[in-house]
Amino acid sequence: PKVVVLAGDGIGPEVTAAAVEVLREVAPDVTLEEHLIGGVAVDAHGSPFPDVTRDAVLGADAVLLGTVGGPKWDGNPRPLRPETGLLALRKAMGCFANLRPVRVLPGLEKLSPLKEEVARGVDILIVRELLGGIYFDGDRRIEGDTAYNTMRYTRSEVERVSRVAFWAAEQRRGRVTSVDKANVLEVSELWRGTVQDLRDREYRSVKLNHEYVDSVAMLIVKDPARYDVIVTENLFGDILSDLAAVIPGSLGVMPSASLGDGPGLFEPIHGSAPDIAGQGVANPAAAILSVAMLLRHGLKRPDTANRVESAVAQAMRGNATRDLGGTATTTQFTRAVLEGLG
Amino acid sequence: PKVVVLAGDGIGPEVTAAAVEVLREVAPDVTLEEHLIGGVAVDAHGSPFPDVTRDAVLGADAVLLGTVGGPKWDGNPRPLRPETGLLALRKAMGCFANLRPVRVLPGLEKLSPLKEEVARGVDILIVRELLGGIYFDGDRRIEGDTAYNTMRYTRSEVERVSRVAFWAAEQRRGRVTSVDKANVLEVSELWRGTVQDLRDREYRSVKLNHEYVDSVAMLIVKDPARYDVIVTENLFGDILSDLAAVIPGSLGVMPSASLGDGPGLFEPIHGSAPDIAGQGVANPAAAILSVAMLLRHGLKRPDTANRVESAVAQAMRGNATRDLGGTATTTQFTRAVLEGLG
Numbered sequence: 001p002k003v004v005v006l007a008g009d010g011i012g013p014e015v016t017a018a019a020v021e022v023l024r025e026v027a028p029d030v031t032l033e034e035h036l037i038g039g040v041a042v043d044a045h046g047s048p049f050p051d052v053t054r055d056a057v058l059g060a061d062a063v064l065l066g067t068v069g070g071p072k073w074d075g076n077p078r079p080l081r082p083e084t085g086l087l088a089l090r091k092a093m094g095c096f097a098n099l100r101p102v103r104v105l106p107g108l109e110k111l112s113p114l115k116e117e118v119a120r121g122v123d124i125l126i127v128r129e130l131l132g133g134i135y136f137d138g139d140r141r142i143e144g145d146t147a148y149n150t151m152r153y154t155r156s157e158v159e160r161v162s163r164v165a166f167w168a169a170e171q172r173r174g175r176v177t178s179v180d181k182a183n184v185l186e187v188s189e190l191w192r193g194t195v196q197d198l199r200d201r202e203y204r205s206v207k208l209n210h211e212y213v214d215s216v217a218m219l220i221v222k223d224p225a226r227y228d229v230i231v232t233e234n235l236f237g238d239i240l241s242d243l244a245a246v247i248p249g250s251l252g253v254m255p256s257a258s259l260g261d262g263p264g265l266f267e268p269i270h271g272s273a274p275d276i277a278g279q280g281v282a283n284p285a286a287a288i289l290s291v292a293m294l295l296r297h298g299l300k301r302p303d304t305a306n307r308v309e310s311a312v313a314q315a316m317r318g319n320a321t322r323d324l325g326g327t328a329t330t331t332q333f334t335r336a337v338l339e340g341l342g
Numbered sequence: 343p344k345v346v347v348l349a350g351d352g353i354g355p356e357v358t359a360a361a362v363e364v365l366r367e368v369a370p371d372v373t374l375e376e377h378l379i380g381g382v383a384v385d386a387h388g389s390p391f392p393d394v395t396r397d398a399v400l401g402a403d404a405v406l407l408g409t410v411g412g413p414k415w416d417g418n419p420r421p422l423r424p425e426t427g428l429l430a431l432r433k434a435m436g437c438f439a440n441l442r443p444v445r446v447l448p449g450l451e452k453l454s455p456l457k458e459e460v461a462r463g464v465d466i467l468i469v470r471e472l473l474g475g476i477y478f479d480g481d482r483r484i485e486g487d488t489a490y491n492t493m494r495y496t497r498s499e500v501e502r503v504s505r506v507a508f509w510a511a512e513q514r515r516g517r518v519t520s521v522d523k524a525n526v527l528e529v530s531e532l533w534r535g536t537v538q539d540l541r542d543r544e545y546r547s548v549k550l551n552h553e554y555v556d557s558v559a560m561l562i563v564k565d566p567a568r569y570d571v572i573v574t575e576n577l578f579g580d581i582l583s584d585l586a587a588v589i590p591g592s593l594g595v596m597p598s599a600s601l602g603d604g605p606g607l608f609e610p611i612h613g614s615a616p617d618i619a620g621q622g623v624a625n626p627a628a629a630i631l632s633v634a635m636l637l638r639h640g641l642k643r644p645d646t647a648n649r650v651e652s653a654v655a656q657a658m659r660g661n662a663t664r665d666l667g668g669t670a671t672t673t674q675f676t677r678a679v680l681e682g683l684g
């Protein structure tokens with residue numbers, strides 16, 4: 001199988017190099033191919049998502065992504081921003097469901113900004129719709145002194161991402177919370193009705209409830225253990241998944257998978273952290289755990305995925321990187337993971 | 343001066359009655375006039391915002407609102423929902439700036455879901471644009487299998503709410519964080535540019551920075567003490583202000599003021615809590631603190647406002663209501679406030 005590696009900007013290259021080392025170790029038969037995305041692609045090719053990168057990812061079995069963006073490109077016009085490349089990548093790959101697991105590991109409650117008793121036992125999977133809504137609708141413009149964006153969803157866009165949520169719930173605790181703003185938005189009305197219809201038609205063993213986005217923003221902090229799977233639209237998912245990601249105490253440990261009809265896209269959820277880039281202190285755990293998700297969902301090797309996840313959990317005990325209040329370097333942490341693979 | 347009281351649904355009547363008792367005590371010259379809004383207005387007049395209520399609020403010097411909504415009306419068509427009445431009230435009164443102070447009082451850090459050292463010293467003012475964006479734009483519909491809502495802002499809508507934020511920052515610690523999603527949305531691009539231009543033109547003593555909404559959702563939990571004034575558009579403000587509201591530990595203590603060109607609207611931010619309505623156990627602190635905001639911003643009586651706020655802070659020490667883990671009833675808490683007024 002072929003995995004395309006897009007290291008990107010900032011700390012992307014460092015954490016991706018660590019992740020690739022682990023991938024090589026546990027799956028030596030995988031062919032790796034590196035390409036550019038984001039700011040470095042703008043610099044080299046004048047585009048944040050060059051054609052050569054597009055062709056490569058469409059021919060891959062899975063894509064491992066680092067991080068994109070940085071102050072160097074922040075002032076660029078929209079087509080030359082790193083983020084535009086990321087959105088184009090998601091779109092080209094057809095990855096409509098972004099999965100973000102949020103787990104507080106037993107014994108690590110002290111790292112959370114939440115009180116230990118609030119953080120204890122949290123195990124949420126956020127499923128964010130990734131190709132629709134206000135992110136992609138073409139009806140968007142600044143006209144004189146007025147700006148417009150359109151939030152739009154079709155029933156089939158809602159259905160396909162909801163299926164992923166219901167399927168995931170069946171492997172977990174069997175509960176889905178669908179998040180919307182149906183007391184105000186027509187789009188949410190369609191969303192709510194579609195999710196409910198699908199549940200009633202095809203997933204009757206799953207317990208489904210509906211909550212408003214503002215209320216979830218509260219409850220996810222006040223009582224996060226109440227959630228199992230959360231499914232929501234693109235913009236709400238952007239906000240809620242980052243919010244939830246803060247619960248375990250470091251973004252440095254949070255992977256994600258974006259799935260669709262073709263190859264999946266696997267990436268840490270943290271940003272490019274330009275302030276620490278190049279210093280060798282970035283936490284590679286999220287990138288390595290993204291490799292685990294790639295093994296599980298992209299290459300269908302769940303046993304290998306489990307091996308990587310155990311090794312990371314073990315390495316985290318004695319090797320805290322700077323974001324977790326320790327002094328372990330990227331290399332030291334990675335070595336601990338490699339040793340833990342046994 | 344005339345204050346119109348709209349008690350609304352659920353626990354609205356109980357907490358509003360307590361607030362009115364305090365208002366009568368500290369401002370005996372105020373004329374009070376009660377009217378219906380929300381579900382009870384639908385039941386009595388077939389509209390969640392009847393004409394008689396509209397006429398009354400437009401003739402008032404300030405409006406004290408309870409809470410609206412409840413399961414009884416959740417299945418109603420949009421024009422007959424309590425929330426529709428609330429949105430129409432805001433619109434009719436021209437209240438474009440919603441102010442939500444979030445303060446963790448010294449000694450009350452233990453009530454927060456955040457670790458005590460994270461919650462300590464938090465003192466944020468969220469200024470939410472309340473009449474624009476995706477809430478009000480008329481281009482909204484469900485057409486067959488597709489639903490649409492439009493997020494729209496004009497430069498002048500952004501300016502008028504930003505002025506409130508800059509003005510508030512000048513009385514506080516002099517810092518404003520403007521929140522947007524300018525890496526994705528054209529509306530945010532207009533928002534960001536307009537806020538920055540206004541700062542550079544008229545509020546040069548205020549420190550302004552810009553952050554993305556997903557990043558703020560994280561940082562407000564991880565390090566809330568970094569914020570002074572936050573200004574943002576309607577939908578982001580809905581989510582972030584509810585999120586921030588959870589920090590002090592109980593929504594039961596959080597007031598809000600909605601200001602515009604006419605009379606202001608003052609209301610607790612908690613919902614109608616149908617599960618405890620009618621039991622006499624609701625915490626009236628938020629409603630009473632809304633009276634303090636009404637005295638300060640609506641009637642320009644800052645000294646009286648301070649008196650009420652001190653009395654509430656004092657009452658909270660020995661009289662925890664159920665939401666704060668205590669057993670004080672609505673009446674007991676209110677009596678403690680009245681006594682504390684001296």
Ligand SMILES: CC(C)[C@H](C(=O)O)[C@@H](O)C(=O)O
Pocket residue numbers: 083086087238525526556
């Ligand atoms: C960089 C940005 C466009 C992106 C998004 O909003 O989707 C990021 O915040 C994310 O969540 O992956």
Ligand SMILES: CC(C)[C@H](C(=O)O)[C@@H](O)C(=O)O
Pocket residue numbers: 183184214425428429580
């Ligand atoms: C009830 C609802 C329409 C309202 C809003 O979203 O504005 C509420 O959540 C609020 O924040 O006051």
